[in-house]
Amino acid sequence: MKSDLAMYGGRPVVQPEHRRLEWPVVTQADREAVLSVLDTGKFTVGAKDEKEIHGLEREWAEFSGTREAVALNSGTVALHLALAALDIQPGDEVIVPALSYVATAMAPLYQLAIPVFVDIDPLTFNIDVNQIEAKITERTRAIIPVHLGGLPADMDEIRALARKYNLLVIEDTVQAQGGKYRGETCGSIGDIGCFSLNVEKSIPTCGEGGLVTTNDPEVAAKIRSLRVLGEDLSGPNRLYISDCMGSNLKLSSVLAAFTRSQLARFWEYQHKRDANVPVFLDKLAELPGIVVPKLPTDRTHSWHMLRFRFDPRAAGLDGVEAGPFRQALRRALLSEGVPLTFYQIVPLPGQPVFQERRAYGKGYPWTLPESRPQIYDLADYPVTSQVIEDSLVLRRMHLNPDAGPALAEYAEAFHKVWANLDTIAHLARTMPYAPPWDAMKTLRSGQQLVEAGVLA
Numbered sequence: 327m328k329s330d331l332a333m334y335g336g337r338p339v340v341q342p343e344h345r346r347l348e349w350p351v352v353t354q355a356d357r358e359a360v361l362s363v364l365d366t367g368k369f370t371v372g373a374k375d376e377k378e379i380h381g382l383e384r385e386w387a388e389f390s391g392t393r394e395a396v397a398l399n400s401g402t403v404a405l406h407l408a409l410a411a412l413d414i415q416p417g418d419e420v421i422v423p424a425l426s427y428v429a430t431a432m433a434p435l436y437q438l439a440i441p442v443f444v445d446i447d448p449l450t451f452n453i454d455v456n457q458i459e460a461k462i463t464e465r466t467r468a469i470i471p472v473h474l475g476g477l478p479a480d481m482d483e484i485r486a487l488a489r490k491y492n493l494l495v496i497e498d499t500v501q502a503q504g505g506k507y508r509g510e511t512c513g514s515i516g517d518i519g520c521f522s523l524n525v526e527k528s529i530p531t532c533g534e535g536g537l538v539t540t541n542d543p544e545v546a547a548k549i550r551s552l553r554v555l556g557e558d559l560s561g562p563n564r565l566y567i568s569d570c571m572g573s574n575l576k577l578s579s580v581l582a583a584f585t586r587s588q589l590a591r592f593w594e595y596q597h598k599r600d601a602n603v604p605v606f607l608d609k610l611a612e613l614p615g616i617v618v619p620k621l622p623t624d625r626t627h628s629w630h631m632l633r634f635r636f637d638p639r640a641a642g643l644d645g646v647e648a649g650p651f652r653q654a655l656r657r658a659l660l661s662e663g664v665p666l667t668f669y670q671i672v673p674l675p676g677q678p679v680f681q682e683r684r685a686y687g688k689g690y691p692w693t694l695p696e697s698r699p700q701i702y703d704l705a706d707y708p709v710t711s712q713v714i715e716d717s718l719v720l721r722r723m724h725l726n727p728d729a730g731p732a733l734a735e736y737a738e739a740f741h742k743v744w745a746n747l748d749t750i751a752h753l754a755r756t757m758p759y760a761p762p763w764d765a766m767k768t769l770r771s772g773q774q775l776v777e778a779g780v781l782a
C-alpha cells in the first residue's frame with residue numbers, strides 16, 4: 327500500500343535520540359550525595375547517628391504534609407506494612423481498583439486478606455466511586471484507592487464511604503508523588519499513604535525503595551518495628567527483642583541519600599512537566615478519535631503516565647473495531663519512533679495469581695473458613711477491559727523534565743499517522759487480532775504474545 331508511513335519505508339518523524347529519554351536524570355549533586363555516604367560509614371537505619379534515612383523521613387513527611395514518614399525497601403512493602411499496621415486480619419476484604427499495578431491487589435494477600443476489585447472510571451482510569459458501595463460487605467475493612475498515572479482519585483467520595491462503613495483508607499500514592507487533591511497532598515488524605523522510589527518514579531532512588539506517610543505516630547512506630555523483624559530500634563541500645571513478626575524491609579542509607587538529592591529538584595522538574603505535557607496533549611486533542619487525559623480543576627496531575635484512548639468511530643472509521651485500531655496505530659506510531667506501550671494487558675482480577683488462587687498453601691486466603699466466597703469474573707469489569715483494549719500509554723519518557731522537543735515530535739508523528747487513517751483502517755481490518763486476555767490463558771511471555779500477534 328502506498329504511504330509515507332515509516333512502517334512502509336517512509337522516514338520516521340522522531341529523531342533516534344528522542345525515542346528513549348534518560349530517566350532518572352542523574353546529576354553531579356546525586357553522585358556527590360551517594361559518595362558522601364560511603365565516607366560516613368553509616369549505611370543502615372540502625373547505625374548510630376545515621377543521617378540519610380532519618381533525613382529522608384523528615385523531608386518526605388514535610389513534602390507530604392504528614393507528621394510521619396517511614397522509609398522502606400519498596401512500594402509493595404509499603405502497601406503490605408500499611409495493611410499490617412492497620413491490623414487487617416485474615417479473611418478481611420480490601421477494595422482495590424481493577425486497573426493498577428499488581429502490587430496494589432497483591433498486598434492484601436500478604437496479610438491473608440482478600441482483594442475485592444471495583445471497575446474504573448472511563449475518563450480518569452481511577453476506581454469508579456459509584457461502584458464501591460455495592461462491593462462493601464460485612465468483611466470489608468479497607469479501600470486502597472490508586473492515584474493512577476498521577477491523577478488523584480475521588481478522595482472525598484471515598485472518605486465519605488469510609489466514614490459510613492467504618493473503613494480504613496490506604497492511598498496507593500506510588501504514581502502521584504507531589505499530587506494535590508482539593509488542596510490536600512496525596513499521601514496525607516487517607517489513613518496511610520504508600521510511595522515507591524523505584525527508578526521509574528518521579529522521585530526515584532538508584533534501585534528500589536518505598537515509604538509510608540501517616541499522621542498517626544503509633545502506626546508509624548508499628549511500621550518501623552515491622553521493617554526490622556519486630557524490634558524497637560528507637561532506644562540508645564539495640565536489645566534484640568522481637569515484639570511481633572516482621573521482616574527485614576529496610577532502605578539503605580546510600581539509596582536514601584540519592585532520593586534526598588532528587589527530592590530537592592522535584593518541583594523544578596514538575597513545573598517543567600506542567601509546561602510541556604499540556605501543550606503536547608492539546609496538539610493530540612486536535613485529532614478526531616483520540617481521548618487524551620483530562621485534568622479536573624480541583625486536582626493536579628503528577629504526569630507519571632499518559633493514557634490515550636482510541637475511538638475508531640470518532641475517527642470516522644466505520645467497521646473498524648477498537649482493539650485492532652489500537653493495534654494498527656501502535657505499529658504505525660512505534661515505527662515513527664513514538665515509544666508507546668501497554669500498561670496492563672488484562673484487568674487485575676484476570677491475572678493468573680487471582681484466577682488460579684496462587685498465594686499461600688492450598689488456596690489461602692480464599693479457602694480460609696473466615697473468608698467469604700469470591701468470584702473474579704472479567705465480565706464484572708467491562709470498563710477496565712475496554713480501556714485496556716482501546717488505549718496505549720506513554721510513560722517515563724515524559725517524566726524527563728527536558729522532554730519538550732521529544733513530545734513535539736511525538737505530536738507530529740500522531741498527526742502524520744492521522745493523515746494516513748485509511749491505511750491504518752486497512753491494516754486494522756486485515757491484521758490478526760485477539761484480545762490480550764484471551765491469549766493470556768495459554769501464552770505467558772511477552773514474546774509469545776508478540777509472536778501470536780496479540781501485541782503489535
Ligand SMILES: Cc1ncc(COP(=O)(O)O)c(C=O)c1O
Nearest residue numbers: 400401402427429430500522524
Ligand atoms: C500503582 C503502584 N502500586 C505499587 C507499586 C509497587 O511499587 P514497587 O515497585 O516499589 O514495589 C507500583 C510500582 O510501580 C505501582 O505502580
